[in-house]
Amino acid sequence: GDSVTQTEGQVALSEEDFLTIHCNYSASGYPALFWYVQYPGEGPQFLFRASRDKEKGSSRGFEATYNKETTSFHLQKASVQESDSAVYYCALIASSSFSKLVFGQGTSLSVVP
Amino acid sequence: DPKIIQKPKYLVAVTGSEKILICEQYLGHNAMYWYRQSAKKPLEFMFSYSYQKLMDNQTASSRFQPQSSKKNHLDLQITALKPDDSATYFCAIGGQSQNTLYFGAGTRLSVL
Numbered sequence: 001g002d003s004v005t006q007t008e009g010q011v012a013l014s015e016e017d018f019l020t021i022h023c024n025y026s027a028s029g030y031p032a033l034f035w036y037v038q039y040p041g042e043g044p045q046f047l048f049r050a051s052r053d054k055e056k057g058s059s060r061g062f063e064a065t066y067n068k069e070t071t072s073f074h075l076q077k078a079s080v081q082e083s084d085s086a087v088y089y090c091a092l093i094a095s096s097s098f099s100k101l102v103f104g105q106g107t108s109l110s111v112v113p
Numbered sequence: 114d115p116k117i118i119q120k121p122k123y124l125v126a127v128t129g130s131e132k133i134l135i136c137e138q139y140l141g142h143n144a145m146y147w148y149r150q151s152a153k154k155p156l157e158f159m160f161s162y163s164y165q166k167l168m169d170n171q172t173a174s175s176r177f178q179p180q181s182s183k184k185n186h187l188d189l190q191i192t193a194l195k196p197d198d199s200a201t202y203f204c205a206i207g208g209q210s211q212n213t214l215y216f217g218a219g220t221r222l223s224v225l
Contacts, residue, residue, distance in 0.1 A: 032212050043117075043203050043216030053211070080129065090154065098205055099144060100169055101214055103156040 002027040002094045004104035008095075011108045013080050021075040021107045023064070023090035030091040033057075033066055033073040035100070038087045078112045116140045117217035119204050124192050124222045133180075134189040134220045136204030145187040146169075146214065147179060151200035158203075160185055166206055194224045 007022040025031065031052045036044040048057035050066040050073065057064055073090060089110045090104040120135040137146065147159040161168040165181040176198075178190045191198060201221045207214035 034213070041218070043205075043218050046213055046215060049213060091156075093212060099146075099212060099214065100158050100161060100171075101146075101148075101156075101205075102158070105155045 002031065002092060002102045003090055004090050004102055006024045006107050007088055008108070009105065010108045012095070012112070014075055015081055015111055015113050017078045017111075018076070019077040019080045019084075021090075021109070023075065023104060024032070025071050025073065025074045025090075025092050027092055029103075030068070031094045032046065033064075033072045034091040034093070035062065035064060035073075035092060035098040036103075037076050037087040039108075044089060082111045082113050085109055085111045089090040115133075117141045117204060117206060117215065118201075119217040119220050121220060122218065124210070124220055126222065126224050128194060128196060128224060130194050131190065131192045132194065134191070134204075134222070136189070136200050136217060137188050137205075138185050138206045138217075140206055140215070141185075142206040144208070145181070145185075146205040147187065147189050148205060148216070149205065150219070153184045156203070160187075171204065191222075196224045199224045 003026045005024045015018040034049045035047040038044045048059040053068040064073045064108045087106045091101045116186045118137045134162040138196045144163045146161045149157045160171045160179045175190045203219045204217045205214045
């Protein structure tokens with residue numbers, strides 16, 4: 001079945017550090033790829049998406065590029081802030097499914113001043 | 114104002130009882146979903162509905178029954194509750210044409 005793997009379970013950074021969270025997927029065809037962010041006590045919030053090979057999605061300084069060759073959609077941010085502390089989820093919707101989001105395990109990001 | 118309303122925010126139930134989780138949306142989307150998040154598993158798809166009809170069901174147990182009485186409602190009835198049902202249940206909206214899902218704040222269920 002379709003799946004998403006996030007390598008890092010937890011990431012701890014200082015403000016202004018560079019962030020990378022690795023995301024690899026397994027699905028046939030061209031799934032749509034997403035990043036969501038979840039703050040404590042809230043539902044996941046849509047960050048951005050990409051639907052085609054080499055397409056870049058971005059929002060709030062975060063970005064990721066769809067790479068079909070490496071089946072990856074790594075999240076990056078050049079300079080993190082304390083307010084970026086949250087759980088980040090990579091997800092996909094397979095082209096054959098009715099908008100069924102498949103989530104990765106999530107990566108907890110902690111940014112200290 | 115939130116456009117996806119989930120009620121209640123917190124719910125405590127005893128084993129064997131029945132509860133209904135409410136979801137209402139005011140964004141005019143025709144597709145609605147339920148997801149579950151527990152300490153053991155990440156966000157897990159349960160059901161999808163479109164125009165009040167079931168599109169996909171990934172829930173193994175018949176104890177979980179979605180109910181769509183109105184176009185903008187998708188409630189979740191859970192019967193014979195078990196401690197393993199303890200989780201946060203999220204309602205989401207979206208659609209194939211937009212291909213992006215938006216989530217409510219969730220109902221946190223604890224089964225004792």
